[in-house]
Each structure stands twice: as C-alpha cells, then as structure tokens.
Amino acid sequence: MERKGFFITFEGGEGCGKSTQISLLESALKSAGEEVLVLREPGGTCVGEAIRHLLKSPEEGSSLVPEAELLLFAASRAQLVREKIRPALARGQWVLCDRFLDSTTVYQGVARCLDSSQVSLINRFAVGDTLPDRTFFLDLPWGEARLRVGKRNGAPDRFDSENDLFHNAVREGFLRLAEREPERVATLDASASQQSLATVIQKNISSFCHVLFS
Ligand SMILES: Nc1ncnc2c1ncn2[C@@H]1O[C@H](COP(=O)(O)OP(=O)(O)O)[C@@H](O)[C@H]1O
Ligand SMILES: [Mg+2]
Structure with a gap:
C-alpha cells in the first residue's frame, strides 16, 4: 500500500496542551484545504474506546498490573494502526494522533519501571512500520x-x-526520548501561549511539506 499522508503525533504529560494544539492544527490544516483525521490514544476505534475505559477509569482499572496495562495500550494501538491510521494515510489524509507509542515508552517503560527493551519490542509488534x-x-x-x-x-x-x-x-522520560530521536521529535516549551505554540508547530510542518497555512 503506497503511503501518502503525513502522520503527526502529540506527546507530553497530562495537561501540557496536546488536545488544544491538535485542535488548532486540525483547523489550520483544514483551512489550507487538507483532509485531516484526528485520533486519540488509547481509543479511536470501538475496541480501543472500550480499552480506554478500562485504562482510564479509577474504579475499573484499580487492579491493573503494569504488565497488563502495557498490553492493553498495545492492543488498542494495534487496532488503531490497522483500522484507522494506515487506511487514512493511504487515502492521503493527515493523521493527528493524541499520544502514540512514545507514551508507552515513557509511561510504562520509565514511570512504571517495566523493562524498556521488552516495552520497545511490544511497541514494535503493535505498530509494525507505522511510525510518526x-x-x-x-x-x-x-x-x-x-x-x-x-x-x-x-x-x-x-x-x-x-x-x-x-x-x-x-x-524526564520524554526529555530523554526527545534527545535520543531529535530528527523525529520536536521539543516545544509548552508554557508559551497557545497561539505562539500553534505558529511554531505550523512552521515546523512547513519545513518538511508544502502546506500553505494562512
Ligand atoms: N499554551 C497554554 N497556555 C495556558 N493554558 C493552556 C495552554 N494550552 C492549553 N492550556 C489549557 O490547559 C488545560 C489543558 O490543556 P489540554 O489541551 O486539555 O492538555 P492535554 O490534552 O495535554 O491534557 C486546558 O484548560 C487548556 O485550555
Ligand atoms: Mg487531552
């Protein structure tokens, strides 16, 4: 399957402004005449939204062990990649995803202290070659x-x-990950204003593809 669209992910801790920036970028891309699909993790598919509930709910998720948490994120992601992300990219759409495999590298591999090489194997199995x-x-x-x-x-x-x-x-986990992959991961100071962050993001995107943002 020939891949034509661009796959952009947003990462960071809780409350850093991911949803806000995704929505601003979605509007900017649509105004520029692009087709955009916005997805969130965990979730974005029927199966994924059910998994999201298990992972996010303080009651239902209270007994989850870190290993099960890792596999549930991976299951949701595997479904999202095949059911939504690959078909959209093949249609030439932009895919904007609120969290993706870097969140697992950091949340389960660093903050939950699971073995990082096993986490990256499972990440890889879940996404195949679909990387942002x-x-x-x-x-x-x-x-x-x-x-x-x-x-x-x-x-x-x-x-x-x-x-x-x-x-x-x-x-700390995200900072280290960004240092390891500076070509893919752009680190932004999220204390800046919403509008100035949106402008930085649009400029960054314009550096690797032709979109005429207004
Ligand atoms: N650059 C910013 N400066 C100040 N507040 C912001 C900024 N970006 C987002 N917010 C506010 O912070 C809160 C969390 O933002 P949100 O986009 O929901 O974060 P996330 O999706 O990463 O959890 C919201 O109330 C939002 O309006
Ligand atoms: Mg959010």
Missing part, C-alpha cells in the same frame, strides 16, 4: 501542568491521579 513522521513533545514542568489539569473539565483519571514522583518521571 513528526512528533511534537509539549514540555511542561509538572507543577505548571497540575494547575492546568485542575482547570480541565471532567474528573481526574487513573493517570491524572498519580503522584508527583510519577509525573516528574514522565517528564
């Missing part, structure tokens, strides 16, 4: 992010409710 063309890591100290999470609608999920140590480990 560009990943935007929105970097924000947990102290600031926590204030934003507090303002967000809805009750805190299993991950929001983790302790400060966990959230700091997530941030």
Whole structure:
C-alpha cells in the first residue's frame, strides 16, 4: 500500500496542551484545504474506546498490573494502526494522533519501571512500520501542568491521579526520548501561549511539506 499522508503525533504529560494544539492544527490544516483525521490514544476505534475505559477509569482499572496495562495500550494501538491510521494515510489524509507509542515508552517503560527493551519490542509488534513522521513533545514542568489539569473539565483519571514522583518521571522520560530521536521529535516549551505554540508547530510542518497555512 503506497503511503501518502503525513502522520503527526502529540506527546507530553497530562495537561501540557496536546488536545488544544491538535485542535488548532486540525483547523489550520483544514483551512489550507487538507483532509485531516484526528485520533486519540488509547481509543479511536470501538475496541480501543472500550480499552480506554478500562485504562482510564479509577474504579475499573484499580487492579491493573503494569504488565497488563502495557498490553492493553498495545492492543488498542494495534487496532488503531490497522483500522484507522494506515487506511487514512493511504487515502492521503493527515493523521493527528493524541499520544502514540512514545507514551508507552515513557509511561510504562520509565514511570512504571517495566523493562524498556521488552516495552520497545511490544511497541514494535503493535505498530509494525507505522511510525510518526513528526512528533511534537509539549514540555511542561509538572507543577505548571497540575494547575492546568485542575482547570480541565471532567474528573481526574487513573493517570491524572498519580503522584508527583510519577509525573516528574514522565517528564524526564520524554526529555530523554526527545534527545535520543531529535530528527523525529520536536521539543516545544509548552508554557508559551497557545497561539505562539500553534505558529511554531505550523512552521515546523512547513519545513518538511508544502502546506500553505494562512
Ligand atoms: N499554551 C497554554 N497556555 C495556558 N493554558 C493552556 C495552554 N494550552 C492549553 N492550556 C489549557 O490547559 C488545560 C489543558 O490543556 P489540554 O489541551 O486539555 O492538555 P492535554 O490534552 O495535554 O491534557 C486546558 O484548560 C487548556 O485550555
Ligand atoms: Mg487531552
């Protein structure tokens, strides 16, 4: 299957602004005449949304062991890649995904302390050769992010409710991952304004493809 669309992922801790930037980029791309599919992880498919509920719900997910958590994320991702991402890319659409395999590398492989080589094997098995063309890591100290999470609608999920140590480990994990893969992963200072971040993201995208953002 010839691949034509671009696959962009957004990563970072809770409350760093992923959903906000995805929505701004979606609008900007659509205004430029592009076709865009926005997806979220875990979820994005019927099976994936059921898995999302298990993973996010503080009640139902309370007894999940880290190994089961890892496999549930991988199952949701495997389904999303084959059911949604590959077909959209083949149609030439942009795929914007709220979290992808880097979240597993960091959350399960670093913050949950699972063996990182096993995590990367499972990641690889789940996605095959479907990897993001560009990943935007929105970097924000947990102290600031926590204030934003507090303002967000809805009750805190299993991950929001983790302790400060966990959230700091997530941030460190993303910083190290971004250092390892500087060509794919762009690290952005997420304390900047929503609009200035959106402009940086559009400029970055314009550097590898022709889109006429207004
Ligand atoms: N650059 C920003 N500066 C200040 N607040 C922001 C910024 N980006 C997002 N927010 C606010 O922070 C909260 C979390 O943003 P959100 O996009 O939901 O984060 P995420 O999807 O990463 O959890 C929301 O209330 C949002 O309006
Ligand atoms: Mg979000």
